[in-house]
Amino acid sequence: MSEHQNLLAEQRRALILEEVRRHGGVRVNELTRKLSVSDMTIRRDLDALARQGALEKVHGGAVPVADASTHEPGFEAKSALELGAKESIARAAAGLVAPGSAVALSGGTTTFALAQRLLEVPDLTVVTNSVRVADVFHAAQRGAGQRPGAATVVLTGGVRTPSDALVGPVADQAIRSLHFDVLFLGVHGISVQAGLSTPNLAEAETNRRLVRSARRVVVVADHTKWGTVGLSSFATLEEVDTWVTDSGLRSEVRAEVSEELNQLVIAGEAGEIGEPDTGADI
Known part of the structure; x- marks a missing residue:
């Protein structure tokens, strides 16, 4: 084919x-x-x-x-969902990253889309527990050589999940001593009651470590993640600084979220997609 x-x-x-x-x-x-x-x-x-x-x-x-709370789809299955929304979210989220930043990206298909946008941001240090995200940067370096401004990538160790994230004590230990300017988190589910959640217990603990090490926490998740609750919560909405999502998020949900978050970015609805002013403080 x-x-x-x-x-x-x-x-x-x-x-x-x-x-x-x-x-x-x-x-x-x-x-x-x-x-x-x-x-x-x-x-x-x-x-x-x-x-x-x-x-x-x-x-x-x-x-x-x-959809049981313990069911975790594989990376390929999730990759086929909400393709347009993920691309819009990735463009908007990339606009929040300054050159020279220390950036962390968790596992997930939306962070994978974001990684491809971050190739154009110079002098980044990227820490990730996602095999797929690391491969994006490594493939770009192999294709173009060690170009000026190419990202320095740190891949944590750990046990691989169905979503191709590395989790567990090895990953947790690697993350514990690090500090990021901004963390971009992909999530299985997001809600007011459960906060951010995942069906994988080990991934929940690794994500908690990532959140603790970040000065700013940005969730990148399309509207279908709202109301989904996985087995284990790893952060409350109060711990999230920004949620970058797509225009499919219903108006009543936006109002509910506005009471919990500092900033909501609806990709493509305000300003140019990918520019820092795509969201409004709320």
């Missing part, structure tokens, strides 16, 4: 997942009409998404996977 065909398949599968999430299920015949592809193509897409754990196939279609 060509690169172009791969891209089309990824886009189509992202649309399928969005339909499943929005309507609570989809039928094959509805998807063939909506996406103008064959029945066989849709069934292959559903097979691929089911293998990734992104949905559950049923007779004639698909439904969401039962």
Whole structure:
């Protein structure tokens, strides 16, 4: 399959997942009409998404996977969700980073998108427990050589999670002695009651260490994360300085969040995307 065909398949599968999430299920015949592809193509897409754990196939279609608080989707499954929102969030969040900063990025698909934007910010020191994030910077350095202003990357050790984050005592020990200007956190769920949460107990502890070591904590998470609660909470909303999210966040949620956070950035709604003035103090 060509690169172009791969891209089309990824886009189509992202649309399928969005339909499943929005309507609570989809039928094959509805998807063939909506996406103008064959029945066989849709069934292959559903097979691929089911293998990734992104949905559950049923007779004639698909439904969401039962979302227990301990269920942690793999990196590939999460990568196919909310692609446009993650790209907008990444552009806006990158605008908050000054050259020469010490920046920490946790694991996650949104921080992975942000890492690609940070390649253009000079003289960064990047600390991450994400194998995927580290690979973004390492691949750029291999491709262009050690260019002036290239980031210095510190990858913590640890035990690898389904999201390709390194967690556990080794990671915690590495983070404990470090101090960051800003931490960008990807999250499994965010709510007023549970704060920031994850289904992985070891990841929760590693994230707590990251939060303690940061002068400023920025959550990068799309609107679908609101109201989701994982097994373990690792920070309250009071510990978060900024939430960068997308325009899908409902107005009533924005009002609720305004009572808890210092700043909410809605990517693309105010000023130019990626500029520091994309959010308003609240």
